[in-house]
Amino acid sequence: MVRNAKILISARHLTLMVISFVMLVPFYWVIRTAVTNENIYAYPPSLLPRDAHLFNFVDVWYLIPFPRYLVNSVIVSAIAVIGNVIFNAMAGYALTRHFIGRRVVLALFLSCMLIPFQATIIPAYLITAKLGLLNTYLGLAFPMLSTIVCIFVFKASFDAVPRSLIDAARIDGLAEWRIVWKVMMPLAKGAIATNVILGFIWSWNNFLWPLIVTRSADMQTLPLGLARFLSYQEDTTGALYAFCIMVLAPGILLFLLAQKEFIRGLTSGATKG
Numbered sequence: 001m002v003r004n005a006k007i008l009i010s011a012r013h014l015t016l017m018v019i020s021f022v023m024l025v026p027f028y029w030v031i032r033t034a035v036t037n038e039n040i041y042a043y044p045p046s047l048l049p050r051d052a053h054l055f056n057f058v059d060v061w062y063l064i065p066f067p068r069y070l071v072n073s074v075i076v077s078a079i080a081v082i083g084n085v086i087f088n089a090m091a092g093y094a095l096t097r098h099f100i101g102r103r104v105v106l107a108l109f110l111s112c113m114l115i116p117f118q119a120t121i122i123p124a125y126l127i128t129a130k131l132g133l134l135n136t137y138l139g140l141a142f143p144m145l146s147t148i149v150c151i152f153v154f155k156a157s158f159d160a161v162p163r164s165l166i167d168a169a170r171i172d173g174l175a176e177w178r179i180v181w182k183v184m185m186p187l188a189k190g191a192i193a194t195n196v197i198l199g200f201i202w203s204w205n206n207f208l209w210p211l212i213v214t215r216s217a218d219m220q221t222l223p224l225g226l227a228r229f230l231s232y233q234e235d236t237t238g239a240l241y242a243f244c245i246m247v248l249a250p251g252i253l254l255f256l257l258a259q260k261e262f263i264r265g266l267t268s269g270a271t272k273g
Contacts (some may be wrong), residue, residue, distance in 0.1 A: 030241045037238030056242035063232045066246075068218060069225035076140045076210075076221060077203040083145030084199035085192055091146065092154025092191075093180045118208070125212055133168050135215040144203045150195045157191035158184055193261030201251050222247050 032038070035052040060066055095106065117124075124143050133139030163182060169179045185192070205222040214220050220228070226243055255262065 005024060018178040030244060032243035033238055034245055039237075043090045047049055056238045057246065059239055060229060060243045064225055065217075066222075066225065069220055072137070072219060073138075073204055073221040075137050077200050079137060080144035081196050081205035083141065084147060084150055084195045087146040087181060088150045088154050089185060089188070089191075090177075093158055093176075093184060095151070095155045095250045096158045109148050109151065117143065121208070124209075128213060133261045134213050135219050137219075139213050140210050140219070141203060143209055144206065146200060147199070147202070152197055153194050154188065154191045157188040160269065161187055189224045190261045190263075193258040197255055199260050200254055204247075204251055212228055263273065 032049045034056055035054065036049045037053075037056060038050070040045065090113050095102070095109075128134060128139050131139075131142075133142055165183060166179060174182065175239050205223060208219070210219075210221045210224055214224070217228075226240075226247070229239065229243055
């Protein structure tokens with residue numbers, strides 16, 4: 001019986017290794033092409049890189065103001081992450097309270113998830129313009145300051161907190177906002193990690209909104225810098241892959257550092273107590 005269990009576990013691990021290998025092949029192919037500049041349509045394809053070099057990465061760094069685009073993306077993503085954690089936590093806690101019209105609010109939030117951002121981009125632009133936030137860091141991050149999906153992540157995490165703990169905090173005289181930051185937030189590390197990762201990735205990869213609200217090249221982010229970089233390159237395959245690696249690296253690193261908390265945040269509402 002024990003031997004059969006070990007065989008089953010070994011087979012499961014082997015299957016997962018094969019699946020992981022298949023999923024990592026495209027990433028390896030991107031890295032190989034970026035450091036060799038080989039023709040991706042060559043047949044038979046070479047599995048090992050030949051004459052590896054970093055020229056494409058140097059071109060990405062110097063042909064366009066990549067450091068400036070990088071700084072802009074970091075600032076905008078940082079603002080979006082901070083906004084997501086603060087506003088989504090407050091909204092998520094509010095949705096755990098019982099008040100008149102709570103179901104209507106939940107239904108409204110769920111219905112808003114069905115509306116694509118492209119359908120609301122005109123009123124979002126008009127509001128941003130009225131606030132005087134065009135061509136600013138806050139304006140670039142404005143639509144990403146709160147997302148409905150991440151609000152429900154916080155709500156699920158807060159719902160799992162025992163009510164007796166919240167009642168005890170109220171007896172001690174804590175105000176509602178202090179209950180959120182002193183009691184709920186330390187118990188919602190998974191939800192915080194989920195908000196940080198999703199808010200960072202969505203803001204980091206956003207192309208359409210920065211394209212609309214930016215007025216100068218100095219305020220452009222990395223996705224817009226990619227379009228500018230491609231206009232300078234004739235043979236774009238290796239350079240394009242190099243650019244993609246440099247853009248994807250921060251997001252992948254952030255996910256690897258917080259993947260356990262990220263998974264915990266997505267499953268926080270599965271159990272209660």
